[in-house]
Amino acid sequence: MESGFVPVIEVMEVPPGRSKVVRVAGKAIALFNVEGVIYAIENRCPHEGGPVGDGEFTGTTITCPSHQWQFDVRTGACAHDPSVIAKTYDVRVADGMVLVDASRLLQAARRHRTLLRRVAAGDPPEAIARECGLSHQEVERTAEAARIGERLLYFGELYLRKGRVGGGDLQAVPYRAMKPIDGEVLAALDALARLL
Numbered sequence: 001m002e003s004g005f006v007p008v009i010e011v012m013e014v015p016p017g018r019s020k021v022v023r024v025a026g027k028a029i030a031l032f033n034v035e036g037v038i039y040a041i042e043n044r045c046p047h048e049g050g051p052v053g054d055g056e057f058t059g060t061t062i063t064c065p066s067h068q069w070q071f072d073v074r075t076g077a078c079a080h081d082p083s084v085i086a087k088t089y090d091v092r093v094a095d096g097m098v099l100v101d102a103s104r105l106l107q108a109a110r111r112h113r114t115l116l117r118r119v120a121a122g123d124p125p126e127a128i129a130r131e132c133g134l135s136h137q138e139v140e141r142t143a144e145a146a147r148i149g150e151r152l153l154y155f156g157e158l159y160l161r162k163g164r165v166g167g168g169d170l171q172a173v174p175y176r177a178m179k180p181i182d183g184e185v186l187a188a189l190d191a192l193a194r195l196l
């Protein structure tokens with residue numbers, strides 16, 4: 001398999017004229033089948049973050065359900081504003097599977113994981129922001145996640161490996177002290193997974 005490409009679904013799950021939202025390395029990606037060729041864009045509208053892949057898909061155009069901006073699924077180009085482009089991802093098909101180029105996604109995940117480790121180790125957020133070229137808010141969000149605790153990092157890594165964290169994982173030893181394991185904890189894990 002070409003490096004960076006990860007299998008996501010079987011080709012038959014997204015027939016011509018149809019779309020499907022999948023998760024790749026923790027990110028939602030919308031797939032579109034245009035006459036047998038599959039395209040992928042981030043399922044986060046560049047306008048205000050709406051779930052663009054849930055909109056109406058006709059020909060080569062997806063209409064975001066939030067405010068009806070339209071995008072060409074082949075290029076990510078926006079019909080309303082040429083300066084706006086939805087993030088696209090390369091796609092391959094092999095052995096009946098759709099493969100998406102996740103190298104950029106994995107890079108971002110690794111960068112955030114390194115950042116999270118440094119925040120957990122007590123490095124000052126200002127220094128990290130300067131060195132990594134991140135905004136102060138990005139570092140603060142990570143610092144907030146780090147305050148939740150080292151054990152969440154454990155689950156963040158689990159999330160990266162498995163793509164999800166289930167109730168069974170929460171019973172694992174490093175998390176035993178936190179009781180009860182409830183919706184709030186799951187929400188915190190989701191927030192951490194988004195940062196990773």
Ligand code: FES
Nearest residue numbers: 045048050064067
């Ligand atoms: S969020 Fe997609 S059009 Fe506004």
